[in-house]
Amino acid sequence: MKARRLVVRAAALFLFVALGVFLFVNGKGHDILLDNKTVTMGDQTYEAFASALISLDGKKAVEIQRRERLPEMLVGKNHVIRVEVMNRGGKVIQTREEKFSLGLDRTWLISLPMLISGDARWIQVFKTGEN
Amino acid sequence: MKKIRAFIEAAGLPRVIIGGFLVLLFAVAPLAQISVARSVSDTLVRMAMNGVMVLALVPMVQSGCGLNFGLPLGIIAGLLGALLSIELDITGFAGLFFAMGVSLPFAAIFGYGYGLILNKVKGDEMMIATYVGFSSVSLMCIAWQLLPFTSPIMIWGYGGSGLRVTVSVSEHWLHVLSDFLSFQIGNFYFPTGMFLFLAFMCFLVWGFFRTKIGTAMTAVGSNPEFARASGIDVDKMRTISVVLSTMLGAIGIVVYQQSFGFLQLYTGPFYMAFPAVAALLLGGASVNKATLFNVIVGTFLYQGICTMTPSVINSLLQTDMSEMIRLIVSNGMIIYALTRKVQVKR
Amino acid sequence: MKNKSFKDILISNAVPIIFLVLSAAAIPLSGFTTSYLIQEMVTRMGRNCFLVLSLLIPIAAGMGLNFGMVLGAMGGQIAIILVTDWNIVGMQGLLLAAMISTPISLALGWLTGEILNRAKGREMVTSFMLGFFMNGVYQFIVLYGFGMVIPVENHAMLLSRGFGIRNAINLQGVRQVLDKFLMVDIGPIHVPMAAFIVIALFCLFILWFNRTKLGQDMRAVGQDMAVAKSAGIAVDRTRIIAIIISTVLAGYGQIIFLQNIGTMNTYNAHEQAGIFAIASLLIGGATVSRATITNVFVGVMLFHLMFVVSPMAGKTLMGQAQLGEYFRVFVSYGIIALALVLHALRRRMDKERERQSLRGGDAPAPANGH
């Protein structure tokens, strides 16, 4: 009888903690910085483009201009980003969709030029104080 | 060993701990470049400043009305007296005693009404006292704004009406009592006048409890049924004790202000009862028994902690934790006293 | 019951009646529109009822008004600080905050219960002082613990010296998530339905709890501790459980309150929680020894109605805005004193009557008191 009570209690405690962890991961808000600046990685240079439409998780797209950095907010772990690069006339010339998942870090920097060029390092953890 | 145990038992564990802590603070004060003489002197000044207000709690405890959390009522009476004395521009000892004298009838009236309320709520006095205190303070906030005082040092310079938040007493009776017969040796200053006054007030209270009314009051406090049976008017005794407590509170605040230098109006009196209550309990009083010895020891210990922790702890540890330490110590003492077993009354 | 005279009804409902009369006089003076007042009442019911409901169980257990509920509020606030720091947002953040607050409030509730068991007969004033005492401890934890012992990731919340939380926190992540979860518009009025559903569940919980064995025990303890003890009820344990339930629920209540307010004053937000909740309950006609769910709703309604209209009404009456403000504070403290006095008077009257009826004769039967 006593053992059974112990088991029930342990299970309840476990469930409690598990629910907590689930909420923690699932509800974590991330600040995403969408960056459209020219970056140089080693000997590789990725040019910024004139403008693009960006949509996160299928939400309404935002427009980003050259040399801009826009803050966005995402909740949870797994996400999709869709980038539509436009030319000067506002015509979409290139589209790319990527899936990504976020760790527990708070702020992430997405370099759009690198994303378009297919460099795997397009998403990085952003430490405050850097540029 | 036995002797130590007996001493601890007689003095009470909290007092021994706090006293030891205080001694320790004095001992390490030189390390923090703090003059011990000045610290002792500060402690004594504060003790004398607050002593009468702590004393004001005694009559109500003795008559079984509990701790007077309604002390702000007495303080308001004292403030009214002090304001009148400044308004009429009476300076020096005359001003001080005028302030006290005028505050007494106010205190008597307030105390009488307050006593009538407390008689209706036997058993719940402390809770109701707290709220009577709070609500009277906020009522007076309106009054301070509307009372027709005219002295330019008391009213707002710009608006020309309504009392300021702090009113300086420096041109009227600042330190008149403190400096009476006071002396200074190096850094050590002793406010003889305030101590003489405190002693005098203690003597009056001591004397009062030896009169017929005084003993009747104690009887009411220790056993109301018995007191009733022996023909004492319980309600009357309780009312007298409340009036007395309120009057002492009024005098206490005037003493405090002449040393402090300012009258603090508006929300100033709000939490004034708590330090006084904490000091009395620290001195070993319980909810229904308090002696003059408790008053003196408690005030000294409490004010000692208040003076010493900020200067010593802050300069040694480089933090500003003293405020929290004080909150925890003083309120902890009150809780300790409230949770102590007392013989069941009634 | 039948020969309950008009006078009896007046006396036993004196506080709500006085309040109703005051408000009735103040509303036209304040000049607010009807829709504003109704909206304000709906919002305030949604955010305050839970806190006030948390007071009911200790009253049933005969422990009076639990001023120690501020301890629960502190637990809720620490949970909110953590969740905001971790940036857990939305409903998940709110639920996680509630979960974190639970163990903290449990411990604090147990502590309160232990202390109150040592202060039988003086529970109210003791729990009141306990609130002040724990305020020091809370400040210590939040001002020194956070950043020194508990890591803080979000530097916007920290004081620039590297430890201690800033005095005001913006709760952007969990702001009004419960309210907005199920917002129903009735005419021009927004009704935060989800908050009311939570409150309704709580009411059901209380009704259910009263019927359980524990609930029955608690009432027995509340009636007479000595009798309960001789009937084999573990009095001290029952009392502790009552306080623990109240403290944990107060923690949830504070979380609901804060998500509605949207910003938190780190060091002061809990201070008024107890005072205002208790004032509301008393205004609703509850007494120190008897309180119902109806008292809660009527009380929150009347207290906050007074709260909203009295500064403006005071201003109209006395011509100065600040006098209206002082007047409001006076009313909120004064009413608690008045309610306590009236309660004591009533108890005395009942006793008097009981004595008469014991003597026999055709004295009126005792009022249906407590």
Place this chain on the structure above:
Amino acid sequence: MKRGIVFLALIALVTFFAGGALADAPFHIGIMTGTLSQSEDDLRGAEKLIEMYGDVANGGMIKHVTYPDNFSSEMETVIAQLVGLADDPLMKAIVSVQGVPGTTEAYRKIRERRPDIILLIGMSQEDPNLTTQAADVVTDPDNVARGYLIVKAAQKLGAKTFVHISFPRHMSIELLSRRRAIMEEACKDLGMTYAFETAPDPTSDVGIPGAQQFILEKFPAWLDKYGKETAFFCTNDAQTEPLLKRVAEMGGFFIESDLPSPLLGYPGALGVDLSSVQGDWPAILKRVEDAVVAKGAAGRMGTWAFSFAYTTGVAMGEMGKKLVEEGKTPEDFKNGNIDIKKEVLEAYGKFSPGAEWNASFYTDASTGVTMKNYPLLYQDTYIFGKGYMKMTDEVVPDKYFTVTGQ
């Protein structure tokens, strides 16, 4: 239960008959300040507005409310007071003088319900990143520029040393510690000696009297140590009073206080009776000036001729009124149709005739973002017995805007 229903019915009945009163003014402006016991200057500003445009209760334009004395624990009331102002259908602009915590949240709520109301804050106590989003315009004294200018003014008057008096709690406030660092840097550049002195915190247990006593006692020692050609600056208002008293008596310089106003410190320190010149700032300044000169401190002590807090209250109210009359709405702020700097300077200037003002926008130190609706202001320093110092003509070198408190 039945009883409850009866109550609810009664309440509904009462509220039903409580319609809004008829008013004469075409629109209303709401202002929230502290009470007298909190901050005199703010409240006087609101009173001035009422004097000019009338109280709503008498068919005027201004609706004045106050926030509670312990506003920090009664945020619910702060919010309710502000949101209550927005209940008035004629309300077109709301001003909070001292945006105490809760103001931002209240403004968010007002925006949701009444997007047509212009929302203004004078002297904010909340995070600039939030206030500037919730309100249309926020103003504050320019403590960055003043960090340089106060030192510069001291140098102009002939001071050789600059002493900054403060305590840890104040130094944990971002802008104050940043200003301290700027002052230190400015001293270095202008060839002056900089010194930091610690005084007790008035909110600690020594209280205001203890903190004031400390300044009174310590001042002679400081003067011995640093010499007579020393300028003193103090971050705390309560400590300013004894400091002024001693500077007037014994020597040294005092340029201006943390929140400058002729009402701050001077009347108490020098025993000036102002009851006959209520509300007349030039006359108040004259009275104080006479007292300073009589003490032999001409050319050594200064202030701003018009109280910042007072002017903020009146000016923000006036600005709101003007913009509403021009038919402007919060949309115009968003779209950049309003020259905020010009409007603010114009409104401030109107109530401080003869005093020059300067304004620049706040730049967040950590992100480097400039907030275009958060002008920081400063007024020309007025030295008693000497007149205006023309500090508004000085150019503050760019480097000081990047000096941080670290």
